[in-house]
Amino acid sequence: MTIFLVIISIVLIAVIVVQIGKVTELAAKIRGEEEMQYEVNRSQGGYMIIFLVVFLVGCVASAIYLKNYMLGYGPHTPASEHGSILDKMFNVTLFFTGIVFVITHILLFYFGWKYSAKKGRKALFIPHDNKLEIIWTAIPAVVMTFLVVGGLDAWNEVMADVTEGDDYMEIEATGFQFGWNLRYPGSDGLIGEKNYKLITSENPLGQNWKDLKNHDDFLATELVLPVGQKIRVRITAQDVLHNFYLPHFRVKMDAVPGMPTYFVFTPTKTTEEYRAELKKFPEYNVPDPADPAKMLWETFDYELACSELCGRGHYSMKRPVKIVSQEEYDIWFATQSSYYFSNIRFKESDPWTDRLFDAELTKKKELLSAALGAESAGKDLPLEVIAFNDAKGYTLLGASKAELNILAGLLKAKPSAKVKLSVTTGEDNIAQIGDIDARTKAIADILYENGVSPSQLVLVPTTMATEDNATTKWVFTLLGAGLLL
């Protein structure tokens, strides 16, 4: 039925259109074609003028009415140092092209009206005028020269990379389907190496953990940057092309798989300052649809978007951007923890299990001596890891050895302290019970070699864990003075 109705209405419309056409043809027949053509010329010429006036008034009115949309105006002021340079170039171009636009349109439609054919008038014969041609070749050429010089001057200034001795901060943004991974260099200020072949679910960027520069790098879900600091963004992509786009900062650069690109900019307004500016505009004084209790300007955040088509989720690659004062930034920075130490350390993919890093050694020493000092019986000692190089071997990992060495040193210095070494394992490991016992002995040997007296160490036979598939686990437990097993 609907299809029938649709067909009927299409046919009806077609008939109406044809009839409209026919009417004028009949009129022309009655009144004479030439006469009719002059009348058409008169009316069409008139429409030309009407269109011209409405069009130009519409352009100006829309520019006034929508001035808050325009680049560099209203709520669209730039929030970066170079932003105003671009906006100025935009306005200069707008000025020149605006003049040309208005003049050419006035001439075009005015001539259309003025020179519409009238009875008894003849067209002029003016095939060419070289002087005019030269003039209207030269004028655009001069204007273009001006725009090119201004534009390239701005471009080269904006796109200039950092130079040696610049005080800048480098961060990395990696686009993927569909989001951004934001990586900060940590306290060394250096971004570690990465390789796409190393990407796993626990290493989303493919950071190469052998590179020590990676160890303090951290990932953030928001782009937090200090105001007034020169930022160099290293932009990369994991899968397809993306584009790192910060509309408020006039920053835009493609993210290309396998080829890092860079954009250097300096934010000049904190999020709070920008919000305060937005407060002045009525369009920001409406409740935020996502949070109706607040006004739009209050919930405003700078945003990071993708502006290179990258697949079905292209429109959703958002990360909030926060520009804060240096002090706030330092506080935020201090709360961020290294991705390596919180997610990778002592996991399978950690290449550094043969040692403890200096900072870890110091920290471990502090922790263990505090635990031993407390002498609270029955407490497990905070040993990070006791693991062996391979499934069958009896050689402890370097990091485990280093930990045990610290423990041994502390026990030796405090002969009254006594610890218990117990091991639990799963039922399914029963066949390897001999290996487990041998390993326990290997652990104990390290302590003895380091001068721990056998009386300080109580070895407990292997026990079976209650849960299935439990892994073999060694635990040192502190025994209080005089408390004997």
Next chain:
Amino acid sequence: MANVLTAAPHSEEDVLIEQMGYDDHFHEHHDGDKFQSSFITTYIFSQDHKMIAKQFLITGMFWGVIGGLMSLVFRLQLGFPEESLSWLKPVLGKWIEINAETGMGALSPDFYYALVTMHGTILVFFVLTAGLSGTFSNLLIPLQLGARDMASPLLNMMSYWFFFLAGLIMFISLFLNTGPFSGGWTAYPPLSALPQASTGSGAGMTLWLISLVFFVVSVLLGGINYITTVLNLRTKGMNMWRMPLTIWAFFVTAILGLLSFPVLASAFFLVMCDRGLGTSFFLNEIFIGGKALDHVGGSPVLYQHLFWFLGHPEVYIIILPAMGIVSEVLAVHSRKPVFGYKAMVFSILAIGFLSFIVWAHHMFMSGVNPFLANFFVVFTLIIAVPSAVKVFNWIATLFGGNIRFTAAVLFGIGFVSMFISGGLTGIFLGNSAIDIQMHDTYFVVAHFHIVMGVAAFFGMYAGVYHWFPKMYGRFMNETLGKLHFWGTIIGAYLIFWPMHYIGMAGVPRRYYRFDTFQTFSQFDDMNKFITIAAIITFGFQLIMIINFFYSIWYGKKVTDKNPWGATTLEWTTEVDPGHGNWAGKLPVVHRWAYDYGKDGVEFIPQTTPVKEGEKMEH
């Protein structure tokens, strides 16, 4: 101009030819017309350039409707994301995703991107390249040069059928289970090269590539024919400086196509290798779908260089024929010579040349060395100079004219307006510094739709209204034509003008929804407005289509060989010229194509011999 000639003394042969016409012994070569002996050879596998022109035009119109409807569907999604589109389910099937809770139907993002991609591909290649240049180069090159047909009618026929095949394959891809290609009409790898990156990059992309390779073949076969015909088959007296500007435009267009389309084909072949043979021309260090790929060492930016080495000349391949048509139409209907003929020719040549050294202005933000932009900005903004010269010349052509307002001339004037509006925003975008912010925003969408979309359409419409009498021996209805014009110019401005503002506010193009970002989500009203304007404007195009088909059979008959009072040769043929165009001998040309209003005579056809002592332009 320097070479204002006086009539040269005639040789004996010249006098003879003047009296008798130029005899190429056309009808002695064959008895009857072997080319048009049956329905199939007349209407389907026709080798007649006029029929091929009609085939290109009608196929182009078909694709225009398809491409236009696609844009309406995705505009509905953009303008009315909160309204249910479930009523489209009978047509679009699974691509309308129904929300189980609310019952709301929305376009699937995959299909949204597929529609955007198909809209671009179809409009750029099938409508504005094949439908415009294919139609009018075919129709006018032999007719305006005084040739019996193209240099190779067979290649010409193949050119159409390769285009048809390209279209057929693209059409089939619309019905794939995984959907047509959805990575944008520019098909940047890796997105286009990796089926795991997007559903449309699987079979959809394979068909897209095959289709466009056939399309390139079509363009090349057509182009080589146009060039050969222009160089070799001009009739007696038709030297290059006497050719109408249409022919100059088609000629340069064909050269651009011949030089740039093979580069596109090479890029496509390399993408095919990357997709199928495990090469790494455009792929490097990619981790996708949970796997690190083995491709290393390629560069996605290389593809962009190859693509835009075609892509930029392509926009002139689209706009130059429209410019040529408009020059001709403005001159004929304002009864005045086109102003500054030689300046017009030189600016076409300059634009054609410059179009090859500006491609990287599409790539300022692609990660190429920023230093490169210095050259491309300079050359890009230099193009503004010949473009401005053309605009001033068109305006000067109207000055002092006696304009007969037909639908054709209205579209000609509309073309100039659109070309100014869209051309000027090009000055913003060509300047790399401004492009940092404007790149890939709605400002770009507004710019290229106005300057190469709407403007090229206006050129095409001007051509259709003007040469319809030559094609079908009838007129299109003028009143409907004028209604079509006013509806389209107002509608097109209402669609694309607001996009400048959205773009200035920073909203990126190719977004399926805007509400993820607070910054981009504040233009709901404007998006609604644009969608409504688009629907209405599309409606006005249907008027044109009804008018077109109605007029083929029932339009007012042409009784006069030369209904517009034009000087060019196509109007010296019979009203409905048969195969071979001129029944008898070929016409001989004595003057340039723009002797309108000269010495008080309204128009002097190119075939009119030069009077003793007459001052000549060319």
